Every structure is written in C-alpha cells, then in structure tokens.
Amino acid sequence: MLLMAIPLCMVAIGPWLARSAPSVSQAPFGPSTWSPFGTDRLGRDVLAAALEGGRPLVVTTGVTVAIAYLIGATIGMVAASTTRPVVEDLVMRPVDVLLCVPSLLVVLVVALRTDGSRVAIAAAVAAVLIPPIARFIRMAARNVVQSPAMETLRLQGVGAVERYAGFGRRRLAGPIAADVGVRLIAALYILSSANFLGIGFDTTSTDWAVAVAANKEGLFVAPWSVYLPALLIISLALGTNLMLDEQLARRRWLHLGQAGEADRPAPVDVREVG
Template sequence: MTPRRWIFSVLVAVPVLVAAAGPFLAAGAPQHRQAPFGPSQWSPFGTDRLGRDVLAAALSGGRTFLVVAALTVAIAYLVGSMIGVAAAAAPRAWVDELLMRPMDVLLCLPSLLIIMVAALRTRGSAVAIACAIGFVLVAPIARFVRMTARGTVRSPVMDALRMQGESRAFRYGKYAIVAMSRPIAADLALRFTAAVYFLASANFLGLGFDTTSTDWAVSVAANKDALTIAPWSVALPALLIVALIVGVNLLADDLLADPRTRAAHRTTRDV
C-alpha cells in the first residue's frame, strides 16, 4: 500500500471508528452538566454550549449521522440503478423516454429546497429528511447508471452472447456487473458525499435532528457563535465531517484509478 493510500485510509477510518466505537468510549464521560464553554473534567477540549464535554459529544454524535447517510445512499442507489438499467435496456425508445423524462424534471428542482420543504412539513422528522435526500439523489443516479449501462448493454460482448443464443440471465448479469463495477463504485462514493452534505446542511440549518443532540453538524451549528472562545466545540465535529468526505473521495479515486493511468504516472516519475 502506498503512503498516500495509507493517509486516505486513515482519513476515512478515523471518523468511521469514532462513529462506531465512540458511544462506548463516551460512556465514561461525566453525566452532569459543567459550565458552558469552559474547561472540562474529562478532556482537554472543554465543554459546549450545554456544558457537555466536547470530546464526549463528538464520540457519541456520529453514529446516527453516518448510518442515516449510508442507508439513504444505499436505498437511493438501488432505486436509481433499477430505473437506469431498465432505461438502458429498454427495447423501445418510448420506454426510455417514459423512464428518464421524470428524472430530468427532478434534476431541475433545487435539492435543498425539497429537503427543507420535507423538514418543515414533517416538523423536522429525521425519516422524512432521509427520504427527501434519497429522493433528490435518485435522478442523478438513474442518469449516471443509464449512461454507464447503455454502453454495456450494447457492447460487442452482449451482442455475441445474444448471437450464441445464450439464455442464462446470470451470464449477462455477470458481464454487466464486471463492466460497470468501477464507474458505479466511483459514483457511489460521490453520492455518499452528497448525502453527507445534504444531511449536514439540514442539521446545520436546524431542520434535522433535535438541536440539543450531539450530532456533528448540529454541534457545529449550535456552537458556531462561540468559535473564538471554545474553538474545539466547532472544530472537532467539523474536522470529523471534512475528514470523512475528503477521505472517501480521495480513497475511491486512488483505488478505482485506471491501472494504465497509474502505470503512466509511475513511468513519468521515473523519467
């Protein structure tokens, strides 16, 4: 593993481990409230606006945030992929049009506006916000998968399988999965980043989780006015979000880079 891949992996691993194991570690923090934006008895990061230890709040505030983002992307990608593949493999042009024109209309709608409307109409329901985020992600996913699947469905390999009279669906599916896996994996990382962005934006605006929760984005929004006197109350959760987003994208780019491009870069450096 290259040094930069180690760095990218650490950027992803730190927030994920904090979200997974953090609530267990935070159990040892003092349960009583301390002075707001002051020193803490448990960690050197001080306290937040509610007198909670900043480190304990960061340790316990990532699990729901990441689980909601991951589940939202998974469901949105399942729905979007089904629409995209069905449109790419449609035997008639009108079927493709019927499936994709609603996606084009959805792409024209402001994503944050849809999420804000869903949050306001449901009084900040986390489920409604997650559904709204998934809804706005379906259209770009369907468009991307359709574009990717179109070249695969009409490829010479698929034509050869049809000419041979191949009737086993798994043969077509196996080739399609192999051919589409790299671009879809790269796009999946991008959509996860988008889901984190939308979820963080909703929570930052006070439309998502309860404003007294320890969610990372909520903590940034709730403590931002005290950035100069209690910087860690904002910086720590913000750094965890940034590390996750940057790490996921850089690691995906590194892992999914074309081997020929990597070889060309190595040759250039050697020269």
C-alpha cells in the same frame, strides 16, 4: 484509509467510550473534567459529544445512498437496456423534471412538515439523489448492455441474469464505484447543510453538523466545540474520495497488467469513455 478510519472508529466505538464521560452538565463553553477539548453550549464534553454524534449522520448517509442507488440504478438500467424510445422517454422524462427541484428545498419542506423526522429526512435526501443516479447509470450502462459482446452472449444462450451479473457487472464496477463516492459525499453535504441550517435533526442532538451550527457562538471562546465536529466531517468526506480514487487507479493498472499492456497505455475508445 487513515482519514476514513478516524471518524469511522468514532462512529463504531464512540458511544461506548462516551459512557465514561460525566453525565452532569458543566459550565457552557468552559473547561471539561473529562477531556482537553472543553464543553459545548449545553455544558457537555466536546469529545464525548463528538463520540456520540457521528453515528446518526454516517448511518443515515449510508442508508440513504443505498436506497437511492437501488431505485436509481433500476430506473437507469431499464432505460439503458430498452430499444424502444417511447419506453425510455416514459422512464427518463420524469427524472429530468425532478433534477430541476433544489435539493435543500425538498429537505426543508419535508423537515418542517414532519417535525425533523429522521426517517422522513433520509427519504427526502434519497429522493433527490435518485434522478442523477438514474441518469448516470443510463449513460454508463447503455454501451455495455447494448454492446456486441452482450448480444453475442445472448445468442450463445447465456441468461439475462448471467449476462448482467457477469459481463455487465465487470464493465460497470469501476464507474459505479466512483459514482457511489460522489453520492455519499452529496448525501453527507445535504444532511450536514440541513442540520447546520437547523432544519434537520434535533438542535440539541450531538450530531456533528448540528454541533457546528449550535456552537458557532462560542467559536472564539471554545473553538474545539466547532473545530472537532467540522474536522471529522471533512476527514470522512476527503478520505472517502481519496480511497475510491486509489482503488480505481489500482483497478485500472491491474486490468492493463492482465491484458499484457502494462508497458504502454491501452488505446482509449471514446465511446467507452462516454
């Protein structure tokens, strides 16, 4: 939580704190009158730029993953719930083809054709995340939506919405939570890589990934101009993974305790693991 809190607090209140920074440019890669981190290549205070640069990256990452999961989960659930192989092939075969397309290549083409439009880049990242999400949801949901328990609920007259939102949601909550963390890191990686290569946001932006690439010439003169935004990206990615792992572990032990099996590990069904 601490690793996540630092960059997220900078995202939330950073732009407000950065208002007190000097608006006049100072000497590039030199000392700053506002913070001990010095200035970047454009003479902006490094700390002030970092306070302003997290919001575009984090907000774009979150919105991108939300859109990708909404579309990918829908495709995966349709493929998992159908009993007709023809329908499954029609839904999943295009997804398999899209998996072969390199992610950065898609983002590169879109960024060049749209002059670095943030909306277009976010849409491109979401598009490359949809295929793996759809395949994961299909794999995770198949044994749930076609299980004897789901069929029993259907025979008892329970509606489809209640079955999926109740039993299905409880069984899929853990795997989906773990996968969301993976997709968040993947989106953050793709956006950061695109920005680092200069094909993402405006190169004069204070975005953390842009700052790492733009200030690399001054690494030995003003190291904090590179280290600070890079450490914030690492802290956010590492904190997200560790937090989700901890929540999944707690959920597992809570489930074992409720089942009265806290003293010994529960038997593992290989099909459920799959």
